[in-house]
Each structure stands twice: as structure tokens, then as C-alpha cells.
Amino acid sequence: DTGVSQNPRHKITKRGQNVTFRCDPISEHNRLYWYRQTLGQGPEFLTYFQNEAQLEKSRLLSDRFSAERPKGSFSTLEIQRTEQGDSAMYLCASSADTKPGELFFGEGSRLTVL
Amino acid sequence: AQSVTQLGSHVSVSEGALVLLRCNYSSSVPPYLFWYVQYPNQGLQLLLKYTTGATLVKGINGFEAEFKKSETSFHLTKPSAHMSDAAEYFCAVAPSGGGADGLTFGKGTHLIIQP
Numbered sequence: 001d002t003g004v005s006q007n008p009r010h011k012i013t014k015r016g017q018n019v020t021f022r023c024d025p026i027s028e029h030n031r032l033y034w035y036r037q038t039l040g041q042g043p044e045f046l047t048y049f050q051n052e053a054q055l056e057k058s059r060l061l062s063d064r065f066s067a068e069r070p071k072g073s074f075s076t077l078e079i080q081r082t083e084q085g086d087s088a089m090y091l092c093a094s095s096a097d098t099k100p101g102e103l104f105f106g107e108g109s110r111l112t113v114l
Numbered sequence: 115a116q117s118v119t120q121l122g123s124h125v126s127v128s129e130g131a132l133v134l135l136r137c138n139y140s141s142s143v144p145p146y147l148f149w150y151v152q153y154p155n156q157g158l159q160l161l162l163k164y165t166t167g168a169t170l171v172k173g174i175n176g177f178e179a180e181f182k183k184s185e186t187s188f189h190l191t192k193p194s195a196h197m198s199d200a201a202e203y204f205c206a207v208a209p210s211g212g213g214a215d216g217l218t219f220g221k222g223t224h225l226i227i228q229p
Contacts, residue, residue: 004157033216040123042204042219043158056216091157101146101165101208101217105157 004106006092012112013082020078021109025094032075033103034067035091036060043091049075050097082113116141116207118220126226133177133192135223137205140186147188148206148217149179158204164188175199200227 005024013019025032030051035043046065048056051072061067064082069075079086089110093103121136139145149161162173169181175198179190188205202224206217 040221042221045216045218048216101148101163102160103217105159107155107157
């Protein structure tokens, strides 16, 4: 088991461009989470999948953000028309149904919007 | 709704001294409580958790935490700090019964170990 993998690790983009991040969870985990972390803050919940179903979305997730998890495996997080305020570390985590709250995090994808 | 308050954004202790990182929570239902640690350039990893049962829970690397319902606290301790403990520590809360809406994290405490 290689853990949770996120790509790309770093992304620099210009304001107004679209970006997409990918997360490959631990294979036997059916829960997948996206969080956002800014400097000096703890991770903030964005959205949650159980298998392929997106069950929860935070109010932080504006309509410029969309997440998918086709076939209940990897997930993508797309940000359209990026703004400077979107600059942050985007974290993906996965967990098993039998161990709620025991999240395994990836190393994150750092987004810088110029 | 849940929230977490971590007192002290930075805590500095000498190597070999007691480590105490404070966490208070607010939850409308019985909580599950967690401490996560983030080493530089690494992902967050679970240090320990409280769900039900014994209120004193032990985690990895000699850390432990005690759930005190009357004080709504879940402070993290380690009797003797090691240089390798230098990291960012996050307390988190989830509603008992599944935490399907994800964990709510505190802002974190940066632990500095003085030689």
C-alpha cells in the first residue's frame, strides 16, 4: 500500500485559469475527503465522497469548485476561473467505513494563483 | 456543529521536558476526538484518538491525551520531549456515529523543541 497520492504537488497559475488536482486514495478505503489549508490555519473541510457518491459539501465550496470520484476510485478537484484567494494547500484524505475519523492524508497539492 | 480551540499557536519546550498542548472543543453531540501531527513536508498523520471507553488514550511516539467531558478538553501530553517531536499538531473533532461530514480541525500548535 503506497498511501494517498496527490498530483501535481505544486501548481502555479494565472488568475482566471482552470486547474485540476488528482487524488488516488488507499485502495481499500471507500471514503475520500478534500480539505483546504492556508498558512497558519488548520485544514478546512471542503467535500466528502462515499464510494462515487458526493455526500457532503462545505459552504466553502463555491460553484467554481467541482469534485468528482468516478467509479469510486481516484478523485479530481477542479477549480474554474481561479482567484488569488484560492491559493492554498489542497489536501486529500481517505478512510475506511469501520474507522471513522481515522484519515490518511496525502502530502497535498499547493496552488499559487498569480 | 463542532469547533476546536487550540490555545497557543506556538509552544516551546526544552528537550526532556514535559510537553502539554491544549485543546478545547465544542460539540452538540458526543464527540470523537483526535490529534494529528504534521512533520515538515509530510502529510498529516493520526497521533491518537478518543471514541468511547477509556478517557486516557495513548498514541504513537509516547504521546497521550485525556478526554475530560466536564472541561470539554482533550489536551495532549508527553512526559519527555525529543527533538524529533518538533512539528505542527492539530486537534480535531467529529460527531460520534461516523463523522460523515469530515473532521473539524483546530488552527494548530507549532511545537518547538529547544536543545
